[in-house]
Amino acid sequence: MKASDMKTISCTKLDEDLLKSFGAEIKTYREGEKIFNQGDIPIYYFQIIEGKVKENNHDTQGREFIHNILGNGQSFGDSMLFIDKRYPISAEAITECTVIRLSKPNFLNLLEKHPETSVQINSCMSQRMHYQFIMLQNLASNDPIIRLTGLLEYLKSFHTDDIPQSFPVELTRQQIANLTGLRVETVIRTIKKMEKENTLKIDNRKIFF
DNA sequence: GCATTAATGATAA
């Protein structure tokens, strides 16, 4: 393999027509609708065509913890397709969603017939693990500024351009709180502190990082 | 008007 070929291995979505040719179906979900539940047996590969999905679960007091928020073109639940375990998390549409899904046996069949997609999936999971570790590090800190910057860096990593403080955070403060394990008020206050320290900008209540 | 989101203050742990 040439060195230039390495670059072609990227974490991009799988081709929709290819998925369809292996029996994938398009499903739409209303806002707030569950896509799968914690404890379910994973039987589908999911990829978002349009909309936003969150992966979450709830602690003993019923408080929500969001693990991830995914957008257009991103897949989810795929890491659970290669082992015989139930979902440790739930997935829920947070906007009206169009999702393409492929059953587990068909998905495995696709990977077998098209090894290049298998490499792609590996690349995706690799990248996801990379950021999971970074998130874990940041979440282990008890300093809220570190938790927030960690999350913001993570969100920004999906963005290509890196003009300082130009990345708009499309999350409510409540969602940020649920992603960091902090309380809304703490998020609000810490964000204001960070604005004073010039690590981010607030314009019309919108956060730019 | 009602629901959601953001902001702020008081107080407890």
Add this chain to the structure above:
DNA sequence: TTATCATTAATGC
């Protein structure tokens, strides 16, 4: 210092 609770303001439907 952050969490918790209460209150208020702003925004959008």
